[in-house]
Amino acid sequence: MTALLEISGLRVSYPGVDEPVEVVHGVDLVVPQGRKVALVGESGSGKSVTARSVLQLDPDATIAGSIRLGGQELVGAAPKIVRGIRGSGAGLVFQDPLTSLNPVMRIGWQIMQPLVIRGVSKKEARERGIALLDRLGVVNAAARFDDYPHQFSGGMRQRVVIAIAIIAEPALLIADEPTTALDVQVQAQVLELLHEVADERGMGVLLITHDLAIVAGFADDVVVMRHGEVVESAPVDELFAAPKHPYTRGLLGAIPRLDSDPSVRLTSVADYVDTFETVDDEPAAPAAENGAAR
Amino acid sequence: MTALLPARLRPSSSPRRAPRRRRRGVPVAERIALVVVVLIIVIAIIGPWIAPYDPYRVDLAQALQPPSAAHWFGTDVNGRDVLSRVLVGAQVTLSATGIVLLITLVIGVIVGTVAALGGRVVDEVLMRITDIGLALPSIILALGFAVALGPGLQSAVVAIAATWWPGYARLVRSIVRETRHAEFVESAVALGVSRWRLVTKHILPNSLDPMYVQVTLDVAAVMLVISGLSFVGVGAQVPSAEWGAMIASAADNVLNGWWALVFPGLAIAITAIAFNLSGDWLRVRQDPTLRDGGAR
Amino acid sequence: MSLLAVTEVTKRFAGQHAPAVDSVSFTLERGSALGLVGESGSGKSTTARLVAGLIKPDAGSVVLDGTELVGAPRATLQAARRELQFVFQDPFSSLNPRMRVSELVGEGLLVHGIERDAAKRRDRVVETLESVGLDSSHLDRYPRSFSGGQRQRIAIARAIAVRPRVLICDEPVSSLDVSVQAQVLNLLGDLREKLDLALLFIAHDLAVVRYLCDRVAVMNGGRIVEIGSRDQVYEHPQDAYTRALLDAVPVPDPARERARRSALAASRSVTAPGVNS
Numbered sequence: 001m002t003a004l005l006e007i008s009g010l011r012v013s014y015p016g017v018d019e020p021v022e023v024v025h026g027v028d029l030v031v032p033q034g035r036k037v038a039l040v041g042e043s044g045s046g047k048s049v050t051a052r053s054v055l056q057l058d059p060d061a062t063i064a065g066s067i068r069l070g071g072q073e074l075v076g077a078a079p080k081i082v083r084g085i086r087g088s089g090a091g092l093v094f095q096d097p098l099t100s101l102n103p104v105m106r107i108g109w110q111i112m113q114p115l116v117i118r119g120v121s122k123k124e125a126r127e128r129g130i131a132l133l134d135r136l137g138v139v140n141a142a143a144r145f146d147d148y149p150h151q152f153s154g155g156m157r158q159r160v161v162i163a164i165a166i167i168a169e170p171a172l173l174i175a176d177e178p179t180t181a182l183d184v185q186v187q188a189q190v191l192e193l194l195h196e197v198a199d200e201r202g203m204g205v206l207l208i209t210h211d212l213a214i215v216a217g218f219a220d221d222v223v224v225m226r227h228g229e230v231v232e233s234a235p236v237d238e239l240f241a242a243p244k245h246p247y248t249r250g251l252l253g254a255i256p257r258l259d260s261d262p263s264v265r266l267t268s269v270a271d272y273v274d275t276f277e278t279v280d281d282e283p284a285a286p287a288a289e290n291g292a293a294r
Numbered sequence: 295m296t297a298l299l300p301a302r303l304r305p306s307s308s309p310r311r312a313p314r315r316r317r318r319g320v321p322v323a324e325r326i327a328l329v330v331v332v333l334i335i336v337i338a339i340i341g342p343w344i345a346p347y348d349p350y351r352v353d354l355a356q357a358l359q360p361p362s363a364a365h366w367f368g369t370d371v372n373g374r375d376v377l378s379r380v381l382v383g384a385q386v387t388l389s390a391t392g393i394v395l396l397i398t399l400v401i402g403v404i405v406g407t408v409a410a411l412g413g414r415v416v417d418e419v420l421m422r423i424t425d426i427g428l429a430l431p432s433i434i435l436a437l438g439f440a441v442a443l444g445p446g447l448q449s450a451v452v453a454i455a456a457t458w459w460p461g462y463a464r465l466v467r468s469i470v471r472e473t474r475h476a477e478f479v480e481s482a483v484a485l486g487v488s489r490w491r492l493v494t495k496h497i498l499p500n501s502l503d504p505m506y507v508q509v510t511l512d513v514a515a516v517m518l519v520i521s522g523l524s525f526v527g528v529g530a531q532v533p534s535a536e537w538g539a540m541i542a543s544a545a546d547n548v549l550n551g552w553w554a555l556v557f558p559g560l561a562i563a564i565t566a567i568a569f570n571l572s573g574d575w576l577r578v579r580q581d582p583t584l585r586d587g588g589a590r
Numbered sequence: 591m592s593l594l595a596v597t598e599v600t601k602r603f604a605g606q607h608a609p610a611v612d613s614v615s616f617t618l619e620r621g622s623a624l625g626l627v628g629e630s631g632s633g634k635s636t637t638a639r640l641v642a643g644l645i646k647p648d649a650g651s652v653v654l655d656g657t658e659l660v661g662a663p664r665a666t667l668q669a670a671r672r673e674l675q676f677v678f679q680d681p682f683s684s685l686n687p688r689m690r691v692s693e694l695v696g697e698g699l700l701v702h703g704i705e706r707d708a709a710k711r712r713d714r715v716v717e718t719l720e721s722v723g724l725d726s727s728h729l730d731r732y733p734r735s736f737s738g739g740q741r742q743r744i745a746i747a748r749a750i751a752v753r754p755r756v757l758i759c760d761e762p763v764s765s766l767d768v769s770v771q772a773q774v775l776n777l778l779g780d781l782r783e784k785l786d787l788a789l790l791f792i793a794h795d796l797a798v799v800r801y802l803c804d805r806v807a808v809m810n811g812g813r814i815v816e817i818g819s820r821d822q823v824y825e826h827p828q829d830a831y832t833r834a835l836l837d838a839v840p841v842p843d844p845a846r847e848r849a850r851r852s853a854l855a856a857s858r859s860v861t862a863p864g865v866n867s
Contacts, residue, residue, distance in 0.1 A: 042767045043738070154630065183629040183794045188838040192854070210767040213840040217847025236844045254772035255842050256797040258824065265779075266772035266801060477683040484642050485748065486671030487701045499688045 004204040005031040005054065005090075005172055009065035012049050020062060024050050025228045027065075031172060036198060036205040038219035038236075040212055040251065042269070046228035051174050051208050054090055056082050070171060087114040091165030093194075095177035097157035101149040107160045108145035114168040132163050136193060155186035159193070166197060173198060176208045191218055213255045216240060224248050246272040327571030334565050338384040345378035349535050358551040368553035370544055372533075376554050380561050383535035388565075390451050390536070391517045395509050397455035402462025403505070407493060409463065410470035420463070427460030433519060440528035447520075447536060450529035454519055458512075465508060469501040476500065510573035514566030521562055537562050591656065592617035593788050594674075594756055599640050599650030599660075610636045612812035613650065618756065623782060623789035625799030627835065628809035634792045635679075637809070638760045641790065642676045643667050654756070672702045675749035679761040681741030685733040691744055692729040695719060698752035718751045719744075721784070722777060739770035743777065750781060757782075758790045763798060775801050797839045800824060808832045 012024035024046040031037045041047040053063050054074065067074040069089050074082060086092075091114075094100035102110060108129055115125035126145070133141035136159040149157055158178060166173060175194060179187035195218060198205045207219060215222055215236065222239045224232040224247065232245040243249045253267030337344075347365075353373035361368045367376035409420040439453030440446075473479065474497060482496045521538025523529035525545075530536030532543060537558040544554035595617045602609040611633040618624050628634045639645045641652055643659055652659045654670050662670070675698075678684035685694055696715045698704070705711040716726045722743040733741055742762055749757060759778065763771040779802055782789055793799050799806055800820060807817040808829065816829040827833045841847055 042769055184796070185629055185835060185838040188840065191840075192851070195851070210769070211840075212768065213842045216842045216844045217840060217851060240842060240844050251769055252842060254769045256772070256775065256795075256801050257842060258797050258800065258836065258839050259841065259843075262800050262820070265776055268772040268776070269769040270773065477678050477680060478686040480644055481676065481678055481684045481745070481748075482686070482697070484644055484671065484676035485698050485701065485752075486668050487697065488668075491701060495689075496686055500686065 002033050003030050003068070004033045004035075004070060005029070005206065006068040007050070007054070007066070010050060010053065010067065011064040012046070012053050013062045013064075014060055023228050024053070027225070027228070027230055029223055029230070029233075031204045031206050033171070034198075034202045034204055035220045036195070036207065036218060037221045037223060038207045038209060038215040039223050039225060040209055040215060041225035042210055042251075044227075045225040047208050047225045048176055050225065051176060051206055052092075054172075054174060054206075055086050055092055057092075088118065088168040088170055090172040090174055091168065091170040093158075093161050093165045093173065093175040093178045096181050097154060097161045098149075098181070100161055101157060103149055105148075106146050107149055107152065108147075111145075111160065111163045111167055114164065118168060129163065129167060132167055133159070135197070136163055137189070154182055155190060158182060158186075158190050162190075162194065162197070166201070166203070169201065170203065172204045172206065174206045174208070177210070178207070179214065180209075180211075187214065194218075211255070212240075212251050213257075224251070321575075324571050324575040327568045328575065330564060330568035331572050334384060334388070334568065337381055338388040341381040341383075341385045345375075345381045347375035347378045349374060349378040349382045350533055352533075358547060358554070361553055367557040368551070370540070370554040371547050371551060374533075376540075376557050379535040379540055380537070380557050383537045383540060383558060384561065384565075386447070386530065386534060386536045387517060387520060387538070387562075390447055390520050390530075391513055393451050394455045394458060394516050394520070395512060397451075398458045398462050398512075399505065399509060401455075401459040403466050403498070403502075405459065405463040406466025407470050407498065410467045410474065411493065411497075417467075421467070424460040424463045427457065428464065430457065433522065436519065436523060437526070437528060440523060445528045445531060447524070447530040447534065450520055450523045453523070454516060458516065462505070462508070466501065466505065469504055470497055473497050473501045506576055507573045510569055510576055513569040517562060517565060593620045593655055594618040594641070594790075595651075595653040596637075596641055597651045597653070599637070599647045599652065601636055601640055601645060601647050609633075609648075609812050611640060611647070614809075614812075614814055615650075616807055616814065616817060618788045618790055620755065621782070621786045621788055622805065623791060623803040625803035625806045626790060626792045626809060627794065627796055627799050627806060629794055629835075632809040633812040634794075634809045635760050638676070638758050638790065638792050642674060642758055643670070644676070672698075672704075672752050673754050674756040674758065675752065675754040677742075677745050677749050677757065677759040677762045680765050681733075681738055681745050682765070684745055685741060685748075687733055690730050690732060691715075691719070691724075694733070694744060695747045695751050698748065702752055704752060714751065715747075718747045721750070721781065722747045723773075737770075738766050739773060742766065742770075742774050746774075746777065746781070750785060750787070753785065754787070756788045756790065758792075760792045761794065762791075764794065771798070778802060795839065796824070796835050808835065 007027060007029040010024055010027040011022060013020040013022040027046070027050050029037070029039070029050070039047045039051060049061070052058060053061060054067055054069065056063065056074065063075055065075060069085060072081070072085070074085065101107070108126065111129040111133065112122070112125040115128065116122060130141050130145050133145065138144060138156060138159055149160070152160060173194070178194065179190050182190060191214060194205065197203070207215070209215060219236050222234060222236050223230055224245065226247050232239065232243065232248045234244070239248065240252070243252055247269060250267060250269035250272035253271070254269065256266060351374065356369050356373035357371055359365050359369040365375050365377065367380060369375055370379070405420055405424065409417045435457045436450070436453040439456060440449045443449035443452060479492065479496050482492055487496070520529055521536065521541065524536050524538035525542040527542065530539040532539065540558040541555050544551060548555050597615045598613040599611060599615070600609055600613050601611040614633070614637055616624060626634045626637060636645065640647045643652070647660055650660065654674055657666065657670060659667060659670055689697070692712060692715055695718055696711050699711050699714055700706070705714050712729070715729065719725060719728060724740065724743055724747065733744065736744065762778070763774050766774060775798065778789065781787060789802065791799060791802055804820055805818065806820055806823040807814045808823070808831065809815065810831045816823060816827065816832045823832060824836070827836060
């Protein structure tokens, strides 16, 4: 299996008050061709920054290390190359479908853009856009193609965002908390849809999330991040069966499950590692011995 | 102005957004503007004491002297020292401007808030009155007011305030209507706070930022109208050192005494620019959601 | 007599055909916890606001400890708010950005005249902060310097400072990370026990409700489609919608999720051929 995305020694920093603040400290990550990798962590763990640095969307960020997409080195690459990668090399699904769509443009126009700017004719782009929306489960896609975002519900909007991300057939899809803003039921539908479409097209997926529960049914591999570093990285079955790092155990124990005794307290990361207001400390020993709540 | 609002009332940062740092400190242009504003205000306060000559003493023997070591800004047609008059005029012009804006702000906030929170009928009545005010060109109306009340700086102040508040009422109303729906306001209602406390503690403090900016920006506009009214003869009267009145009386001799017109003109221009630039900086500073960190 | 009795409450917003809340009834006993679950648009948040008197219902009655709140004079409602407090979904917008923690948490004590003396009020505020896992060092800080989880603790402290008997929580954890969510859920459970609080807990996630509530009501389209004890609803759901909601809860178990997915694919290829082509 060849690596589609290979990140190594990634460091990302932002301008600070006096000196740059580094938020990602040397992350290694591989997304093999056609596999789904989940990048998991809490807010501030640097997971989003890591994923977004692939597309270099944030002009404030200073990126060091290596990011190779399909063999092409992106760190330090010419802006033209990076622009070419966006859309056709790697598509991005944002967290909030409400703000990631342009409210004054018809959704069809927005879906067609990635094709149109690559020289595909309007007619063909429209046909492909409608076909894709239809595939993504938007009922009556042809008629709704000329609607505005506000005429869509949250789940439907997120399908539009997915359509924009994958219409140019990228080899890699980066989904940054794609279901956080959605209801549980819609979340299940959107995840299922992403899973299917990725399989159909042989796309590699990098899913960013804070919720290990949705990872179980989605990902092949899991990478857990904390404080800008990878703390654990394993195939999904292995990680859920035998989480090695106490932080991972904390994340697992925090999930409210339908199949556990509700009178048993949820654990939290704080039960396993010292979290409060500390940033650069080494993970402490677990406070509770027997792993995740079950 | 209202376009600023949604962003202000939205959560200051999404819980899962990548960390972003905002640089502290003040940009150079704004820094200079702030220094100038402070300087102008200081001059407005101590002007009469630092003026080298009596700004009102007529000395026809010294009329229309060009700028020199004795008279840095020259003298006017009546032989009065222009520098002294500009320094003293700062007080006259700025205090008149300040009073106008204070009256305007108070009326605007009261009318706007009552309209926003007072129910449909109250809102309708107040806003129609405001519409009428907005429909009339303020300088013309001020001119009429000033004529009716008799020329003089006081009538100019009353006249401008009377024509200026509708814009503020409008602005306050739209902001308060938006703030009223903020979740922290609902939270205060759910807690059981009184209506008075709701308005004074929760709604207004979170609605007035754009007003401060507006006031700062309006310093220039109001000052220009005051000076304008003085220039056309219905505002400050001779021999007042109000800047507009100074320009008016110097206009006749612009060819052989340009300094008597240019220096008060520069004073007006510099003051206007300095206040405008400070306005934007103020917005950033006053808004806690735009500032870094907590009170430590 | 129930502590809180909601009967046939209905609310239709102007310009909408269907009522947002359609004759909803339930009761809440002293110290018990009722979960109100549904998707966005199901009317669950509107119900919470109707009960709290933040919105006036078109019809129905809300009785708190024998006092009718619907149509009650302002003073009655104000007094009732000492007994019935509210925690909002988004701690980033529900805290006044211009008030310090001490003011935010002490406001209820002040406006209800519980503790007029500033020093004593401060003591109560510190005590309340400590009960939610914060401390006196946080008193003079503004909400912006706290994380989402900490802000929600402040919001909870603000609500419980007046020692209410009913706490209405409108999706208090849905904007938080899972790990922080667990802490807040545990906190609410502890407080419920310690303060003998009755909880009305709104959520879209049945798994979250299961941890906190002994009774569950499922809402869909403005109506309660199913209400019952925790065991009843989770073990033997009667309504198809409830079952759909339960099915949507992700299970943190890769093998079971895979089994579920293949079952789903199988059922779809039978019922709807051609959808996948």
